[in-house]
Amino acid sequence: MTDPATQEGPVGASHRGEALAIEFRHVTKRYPGQDAPAIDDLSLTVPPGETCCLVGPSGGGKTTAMKLVNRLIEPTSGDILIGGRSVLTYDVTTLRRDIGYVIQQVGLFPHMTIGANIGTIPRLLGWDKERIAERTGRLLDLVRLDRSYAKRYPAQLSGGQQQRIGLARALAADPPVMLMDEPFGALDPITRAEIQDEFLSLENEIRKTVIFVTHDIDEAIKMGDKIAVLRPGGRLAQYGSADELLGDPVDDFVADFVGADRGLKRLSLRSVGELADPGREAPPGAPSVSAGTSLRVGLSVLLAANAEVLEVTKEGRPAGAVTLAEIREAAGS
Amino acid sequence: MSLRLQGPVIPDFGNTSGCKANETFCWDWFADHWDRFAAELVQHVYVSAIAIVIGLVIALPAALVAYRLPRFETPAVVFSTILYTIPVLGFFLLMIPVTGIGLFTIEIALVGYTLLLLFRNTLTGLRSVPPEVRAAALGMGLTPGQILVRITFPLALPAVMAGLRVVTVTTISLATLAAYIAPYGLGQSILFYIGNTFISGLISAGVLAILLALVADALIVGLTRLVTPWARARRGGA
Ligand SMILES: Nc1ncnc2c1ncn2[C@@H]1O[C@H](COP(=O)(O)OP(=O)(O)OP(=O)(O)O)[C@@H](O)[C@H]1O
Numbered sequence A: 001m002t003d004p005a006t007q008e009g010p011v012g013a014s015h016r017g018e019a020l021a022i023e024f025r026h027v028t029k030r031y032p033g034q035d036a037p038a039i040d041d042l043s044l045t046v047p048p049g050e051t052c053c054l055v056g057p058s059g060g061g062k063t064t065a066m067k068l069v070n071r072l073i074e075p076t077s078g079d080i081l082i083g084g085r086s087v088l089t090y091d092v093t094t095l096r097r098d099i100g101y102v103i104q105q106v107g108l109f110p111h112m113t114i115g116a117n118i119g120t121i122p123r124l125l126g127w128d129k130e131r132i133a134e135r136t137g138r139l140l141d142l143v144r145l146d147r148s149y150a151k152r153y154p155a156q157l158s159g160g161q162q163q164r165i166g167l168a169r170a171l172a173a174d175p176p177v178m179l180m181d182e183p184f185g186a187l188d189p190i191t192r193a194e195i196q197d198e199f200l201s202l203e204n205e206i207r208k209t210v211i212f213v214t215h216d217i218d219e220a221i222k223m224g225d226k227i228a229v230l231r232p233g234g235r236l237a238q239y240g241s242a243d244e245l246l247g248d249p250v251d252d253f254v255a256d257f258v259g260a261d262r263g264l265k266r267l268s269l270r271s272v273g274e275l276a277d278p279g280r281e282a283p284p285g286a287p288s289v290s291a292g293t294s295l296r297v298g299l300s301v302l303l304a305a306n307a308e309v310l311e312v313t314k315e316g317r318p319a320g321a322v323t324l325a326e327i328r329e330a331a332g333s
Numbered sequence B: 001m002s003l004r005l006q007g008p009v010i011p012d013f014g015n016t017s018g019c020k021a022n023e024t025f026c027w028d029w030f031a032d033h034w035d036r037f038a039a040e041l042v043q044h045v046y047v048s049a050i051a052i053v054i055g056l057v058i059a060l061p062a063a064l065v066a067y068r069l070p071r072f073e074t075p076a077v078v079f080s081t082i083l084y085t086i087p088v089l090g091f092f093l094l095m096i097p098v099t100g101i102g103l104f105t106i107e108i109a110l111v112g113y114t115l116l117l118l119f120r121n122t123l124t125g126l127r128s129v130p131p132e133v134r135a136a137a138l139g140m141g142l143t144p145g146q147i148l149v150r151i152t153f154p155l156a157l158p159a160v161m162a163g164l165r166v167v168t169v170t171t172i173s174l175a176t177l178a179a180y181i182a183p184y185g186l187g188q189s190i191l192f193y194i195g196n197t198f199i200s201g202l203i204s205a206g207v208l209a210i211l212l213a214l215v216a217d218a219l220i221v222g223l224t225r226l227v228t229p230w231a232r233a234r235r236g237g238a
């Protein structure tokens, strides 16, 4: 699927508009004058169109790993490939213009209007004026800001609005790859949840391969198709889906990192509908929830009703049942 | 002729006069001498303008060098501070044996006073670019040259303009002293009329110099608004 904001199709470099895999191959980064590497023999592949959340303690090398992709930092050894081609073989400027880049502090250009901010890379790529204006409008729609915002200056926007513009600016030239370094880290919890949801729905429309750095495991669970946990010293502790990390952490470090409540977190990932046995009938008087409810909420309903069996309904009609024991098993701890 | 008996002579007066010798300001006299003041005013403008333009031409690149090579900053500040602190008349007299009596000497002295403020303000402006703005620009794929031209320069502009404003007003007032060296600007009339008890001449030259400074200041304020529309943008306003 291509970005609906560029229905005219891919532009610029031949691969614009289609998602590409990102592959780290035995990447090590040692900063000059430091004994310990910041990234130590990192190998992982983010499949095309997926979002990989990089999590880990502060100083774990998340930002370093991300900056290796657009060559803000050069690796000491190893290689990074985008769509099978080494980033080291690209001209840096071309490479960076093909990669959307979003940082926590946003970094909008204060002297440019929102429209000019979003149009920065398209202008450098030589798009004509109408096309840039058209694109800017669509991107404002995409991040749910009124098109009239194009004429404002960054100082006239709230923090959440600024970060939306940061996103729109990164998406402007329809890059196949996005790098996001704690993009929502500076926002208040409500705005943050809102933008997270918007980014998720936006991701469904635009297929991008995303590396998303965060130190918030809950955010990683919410945003990531896959999660890579880095331990101090920049070594990969575990790489897998949220369910794998929560259900089967490889060691105490990962178990600690995902949290003592990982069983509950895991339950939030699945709905009662997925677990319900459609053939089973709940006993009379059993508490009842709809199929889309998360297992976590189902569990709390069961506990509140002091019951063993939960009735699952679809569109108001009984559609099976889930037992407390099954939920316990799904929590996997 | 009767005037001579009553008090001091009204200088350079033409044929007709409604002026009295002890009058504070006599419009007739001023109107009669307008040509002279206009000529001096024009000189004053270009004597000042040349100094300011040369000051910019030297200070802006110097600030850019200091921005790129910080070790250049201290010598540049020391040099321009020395120039800035020499009393202007002393400076003029100091330069005469070297550069002679003329416009050249005047400009060297005036330029010397512009450098410190222009250099320091420009450097401050260049350094005021928020690091995250630079980081975002670099990460998005702007080249260092594009960052300088599209980001750093425009963001330094408010500080440069603030410096230019002060420098312009200062230069216009310092330029009144240029007449001590060579016959340029409104300083000529000031020197000429300063001993006279008929004070219309002194007032004319003085007020014109002040008006010139005020007008130049207003122009620069207007220009600043024009080139930095974003600087006034605040939430809720435009
Ligand atoms: N430019 C640099 N020069 C030298 N050392 C650096 C540089 N950048 C990062 N480091 C070091 O490399 C290690 C990893 O830093 P990095 O910024 O990648 O961590 P991070 O996981 O992003 O941390 P945080 O969650 O605090 O952002 C740290 O020990 C840091 O001190």
Ligand SMILES: [Mg+2]
Binding pocket: A062, A063, A064, A181
């Ligand atoms: Mg970081």
